[in-house]
Amino acid sequence: MLCYHWDEQIKEVGDFLFLTFADLSAWFLIAVAVVIIVNVIKYKSGLKRFDWLVLALLVMTNVVFLILSNFDPYAFNMLWKQFLVLTISAVILNYFFNLSIESRMSEKGKEIEWQEDQKIVRSLLIVGSIGLFGFLVYTIWYTTPTQIDKSLEGIHFQLEDPDTEEMVMIEIEGELERTIKGGGFFEGELTIQGSETTIPQDDMKVNINYRDNEEGMLLYFSDEDTHLAGNIFVHNDFEQVVIHDENGSIVAAPASDQDEALDLARDLTGDEI
DSSP states (O other): OOHHHHHHHHHHHGGGSSOOHHHHHHHHHHHHHHHHHHHHHHHHHTOTTHHHHHHHHHHHHHHHHHHHTTTOHHHHTTHHHHHHHHHHHHHHHHHHHHHHHHHHHHHHTOOOOOOOOHHHHHHHHHHHHHHHHHHHHHHHHHHSOEEEEEEEEEEEEETTEEEEEEEEEEEEEEEEEEOTTSOEEEEEEEEEEESSOEESSSSOEEEEEOTTSSEEEEEEEOSSOEEEEEEEEEETTTTEEEEEOTTSEEEEESOSSHHHHHHHHHHHHTSOO
8 A cells, every 4th residue: 555645645735624714605605505505495386395305415425535535645635624614503593594485484474385395305415415426436546546557659759859869768657646636646657668778777766746637746665765856747548748847858658750759749748848
């Protein structure tokens, strides 16, 4: 397992795992909006149980997010807490909101003509439950660590020297943990071997953190040393790879010549090169 990954991830997100006053205020206001909208629909349509259906789905969603925080903490560690604020606030607000409305209607002698909504509510609850369960299963599957074992032929060249072109072989072997937010974290081995290029020079492991996007740092490490080899762009679980450093050295794979490598590099980096 990627013990290094989880330790580093806790450090990276530790500063914002707790909810600030701004977080609490924002999600409380969202709860206010949800309660108002839901009850407008409830009283306009005559669906007496509609508000409690929505609240039940909120509770179920919160439970799903809490479960998923154990599989994808980067995406769900904070989200389940935010949703907890939303859910608790919505339950409390809905209770007092309905008390207020019922009290006013009682004072005015008005009554709501409620529909027979049991079948409608049950159907919506089933559909919502199936959707949440499907999301839960898919996310667990997607974020379960997967083994990567790839060999890519590519080109190593110097950006400002069009005469430099070297065929290299990139060997990638290790464990990838993806996040539902995009990207992931890779730990294992990534070697680049050519007639004039050998990376890394020593027997070193590699960490690549490219969560949220396709770009990360190519960080080699051992018990004695840590070495930053440059930035790496990863597409589709290492089906395409571009590595470049501050000196203008670029490795792109798969590619058969420098033009193809440069096109791939520009495509993956968004024309940063």
